[in-house]
Every structure is written in C-alpha cells, then in structure tokens.
Amino acid sequence: MLLSISGVRKVFGASVVLEDLDLGVEEHQVVALIGASGSGKSTLLRCVNLLTEVDDGVIRLDGEDITDPRVNADRVRQKIGMVFQSYNLFPHMTVLDNITLAPTRVHRRTSKEAREQAREWLSRVGLSDKTDSYPDGLSGGQQQRVAIVRALVNSPRLLLLDEVTSALDPELVGEVLTMIRDLKTDGMTMVLATHEMGFARQVADKVAFLDGGRVLEEGPPERVLGDPTEARTRQFLARIIEAGRL
Amino acid sequence: MTPSALQQGRIAYRRRRAVRSVLLAALSTAVTGTLLVVAVTGSPGWDRVKDAFFNLELGADAVPAILDGLWLNIRLLVVCAVAALALGLVVAVLRTLRGPVFFPARALATTYTYTFRGVPLIIVIYLFAFGIPGLRLQGTPGVLVLGGAALVVTYGAYLAEVFRAGIESVHPSQLAAARSLGLTYRQTMRHVVLPQAVRRVAPPLLNDTVALQKDVGLVSLAGPIDAVRAAQISTAETFNYTPYIVAAVLFVLLALPLIAVTDGVTMRAARRQNAGT
Ligand SMILES: Nc1ncnc2c1ncn2[C@@H]1O[C@H](COP(=O)(O)OP(=O)(O)O)[C@@H](O)[C@H]1O
C-alpha cells in the first residue's frame, strides 16, 4: 500500500474535523474523496502533505510513518505533489519559472535539463505558446493545467488534487479533467477531493465518502455512487443530484 | 482602412476639443503666474526680501562650499540607504521566524523596531555621535560614521516595518504551494515570498528613501558639514539668506530623479494591481 491513513484525528479549536479516520491508497490507484463542504476533505489532504499536523493517528507513505515528528517534512513533500483549488501559481514568475523552480532548487537538476522537461510537458498539454507568459495572462483552466505540470515535473509518488475544477468556469472544466484522465492512464497514484460525481465515477478506482470526520463509506464508484448502503451517503448524493451535478 | 464618416467626425471633434484644452490651460497658467508675480513683487517688503533671499552675487559665492556639503549628503545617502534597506529586510525576516530557537532573534528584532521607530532621529544621532566615543573604546569610528550609523539604525526600523507589511500581504496559499513543492522555509522566503513582498512595497520603500535624503543632513549636528550647514555658515558670514535658497534648489534637483523613479514605480504597481484583478 502506497498511502495508509489510520486513526487520524484533527481538531481546530473546539471543532473536531477528522476523527479516527482510516483510508488506504494502493499504488496506481485513483481515490476520489467526496463529502459535503466542510467535511474535512482539504484538511485530510493537507495532513497527508504535512501542511497541517495531525492530532492523533498515523499516516504512512511507502511504509514510512510520515507523522513522526522526527521526519523531515521537506523530504516527504518532495515525494508528494499537490494541486490546489485556486491554482496558487507564483504570480511574479513566468509559466516556465513556476514549473522549473522546484526541479532546480529542490531536486538539483540543471536549469537546462529542467527547462527541457518543462517545455516537453507544456507541449504535451498544449500550452507551448504560454511558456513565457505570466499567470495572470492565462485562463483559469490554463493556470490549473500549469499547476498540475508544476507538481508533475518532480515525479511525485502520489498526487493530491483538492477540488481542482471548482474555481473554473464550466467550459474550462473539461480540459483539466482530460489531463487527469491521461495521468490515470500513465499510472499516477492520485487522491482527489471532488464535487464532480460523474468524473469520480469514470476515473476513480475507489470512492470514499467523508462524513462526521470519518470515511463513512468506501468502495468502487458504481457501488458507492450507484447503490450506497449508508443513509447519509444517499442523502448527500440526493442533494448533489438536486443541484444538477451528477 | 479609412474610418467611416461618423468616426471621422468623432476624431475631428476630439482633436478640436484637445486643442481648446491646451489653449485654456496655457491661458489659466499665464494668468495665475502673473497674479503671483505681481502679488509678491508688488508687496511692500519685496525689495528687502529680494535682497535677503535672492542676492545672485552672494548666492554664486556660496555655491562651491554648498556643493562640497552636498557631496557629503550624496555619499551618506547612498551608503545609508543601502545599509538601511539591508538591515530592514533582515529584521523583517527575523520577525517572521517561528519556533523557540528563534525566540531571542524575534524578541530582539521586535524590540529594535519598537524602540527606533519611536525615538527622534536627532536624539539617536546625539547618542551615537557623542555617547559612543564617550565610552573610550579602542577603534571607535569617527563622528561621520557614527552619525551615519544612527541614520541606518533609525531608518532600518522604519523600513523593517514596510518590509514586514509586504511579507504579510503575501497570501498563505502561496506559502502552502511553495512548501508542497518541497521548498524549505528559506527557499520559500527567498524565491516566493520576498520577491512578491518587495514588489508590493517598492513605492513606500522609495518614499522613505526620499525622506532619508532630507534627513542625512542632520549628521551635521555632530560636526560634519553638509549642504545645509555650509549654507548656514555662509549666511552667518554675510547676514544674507541666499545660500539657503541655493541649498534648497540643489536639494530639489537632487531629489527629482528619485521622486520620478518613485512615481514611475508607483504607477506601474497600480497598473499591475488593476491587471491582476
Ligand atoms: N486552519 C483552520 N483553522 C480553523 N478551522 C479550520 C481550518 N481549516 C479548516 N477548518 C475547518 O475544518 C472544517 C473542514 O474544512 P475543509 O477541510 O476545508 O473541508 P472541505 O475541504 O471538505 O470543504 C471546516 O469546518 C473548516 O471551517
């Protein structure tokens, strides 16, 4: 198992956001996290990436306990890519510099090597003409694809995607989802928090429904989304259908 | 492609309006200028003021001494501005450090900014220039260096606060993005936070540099002769104030490039902000 989360708890002040949460992710598996807004999807992803400290429980990556306070968080993060809802590109850097920053500074590649790799990726995702643009000259969909490339050039073992299409205009969602679908074909291990149930059904190997701070129900997408056993899951899906998002 | 008749009409109208605006501006400037000149030169005391403040001959005599002084201002300004910017940046970064190891550095940086933003510059100059030599330590530098140090320490505190405001204005999501790429705290500061922070606070930083330009002259309180002090000496010799006017004109000329750069940077920053939204 590439990622194993067991008994994780996270509290913010008086509110318990995650409580005794368990979740496993196999290598090459795509796991979709679903759940109401505020159910703790982002918090869970941030815990895995060590951007937030857990208050209890263990998270293992490749068998190593990364929640041990003695581990070097920077080294762990080098193995994990993360893409955010609001892209978070660096506005003062060109697309190329955004992408090559970590390869040159963290992974000690030569600038020439990093640039070549970045150009290759950009042409693969159809953004060659944006190489020297600044982020504010790109559409949301283009920015998000650059953000995904920025995470990928570090060859992460695991990619975390936090509602990466939620900030996009509807007509731009497709280009980002296509890119994620291609990543699955390449065998990338991914955990993605999403509200796109149709997409989760297509691309995920496993869907996990977060509720009350735990994974209330998990399994193959057809089962969890098509025939959920828990009443809470059914309620949640009914609300999503009502909102016209399934 | 030639514009349509409608568009040609608009262009002609705009041109006529532009010409009329220029003529109006010229006329109103001429009237205002004339009124001012008449009011000043027509005033009962004008002849005496003219002689006391605008005596060309005495002014010309004072120029060499004042230029000598001004050269000191320029050297002090350049050295002190660079040093104060560096000090301010370091102190601002120290104040962002978290964790118990950095408690002393953080506490020291905070105390420093609180103290030196509050103490009047003149007092700092006296303390440095007269207090430190009083200690009779080996290798105490001269009053000029001590006065310069007083300027650096005082302005460093102002600039540290400007830098800190800039650092805090960078959204936490930028840090999250940088750290998630595996960058260390230092690398995140160096490549992601500080470049954005400095860009954002460039206008106030330059404004403080213009203010420093006027304050460097205060080292003359400790002895060194700057442009204003040189003018004062000339004035004392001739009982005529023209040297002050000469110094003022030279200061304005010196400040013009810096002010122009500040305006340019401010305008560019405003444009970028608007482009970003
Ligand atoms: N830094 C924080 N401080 C306090 N509360 C937080 C913080 N981050 C998240 N929360 C709270 O944790 C809960 C879960 O948030 P989040 O993980 O963002 O949910 P989701 O991503 O599923 O919408 C919310 O109630 C939110 O207000």
Ligand SMILES: [Mg+2]
């Ligand atoms: Mg979220």
